[in-house]
Amino acid sequence: MGVATGGRGLAFFGLISLALHFVIVPRIDDLRPWLEAQASRTVGAVVHIGSISAQSNGLIPSVELRGVQVLDAEGQPALELSSVIAAVSPRSLVAGGLEQLYIDSPVLDVQRKADGTIWIGGFALPPS
Secondary structure, eight states: OHHHHHHHHHHHHHHHHHHIIIIIGGGGGGGHHHHHHHHHHHHTSOEEEEEEEEEOOTTOOEEEEEEEEEEOTTSSEEEEEEEEEEEOOHHHHHHTSOSEEEEEEEEEOEEEOTTSOEEETTEEOOOO
């Protein structure tokens, strides 16, 4: 029973790996509108992704997002990320996380409005 269960688990990870390498990776930019919508909903602000590319190197595929912007309520960039690289592994997929995350050249907008409210990345800090 243990061998059969282990065999099924190995087959499952094999199918996931094949799907990642041969279905998702070559068509990753097709997912950009969906990813932008999911990120916007999660963050609570409009998120734009300039481009998405993926590389499949062995067991650890990586995805690179370029030109990521989070817009404030006025439609201006509140956070800009020139490049974000995320890598997943079988272990990180099971844990529901990432193997590695690299963020290059973040630019964060910080403002103090006339009424004294401080805004960071398009979000107002609660008054103290």
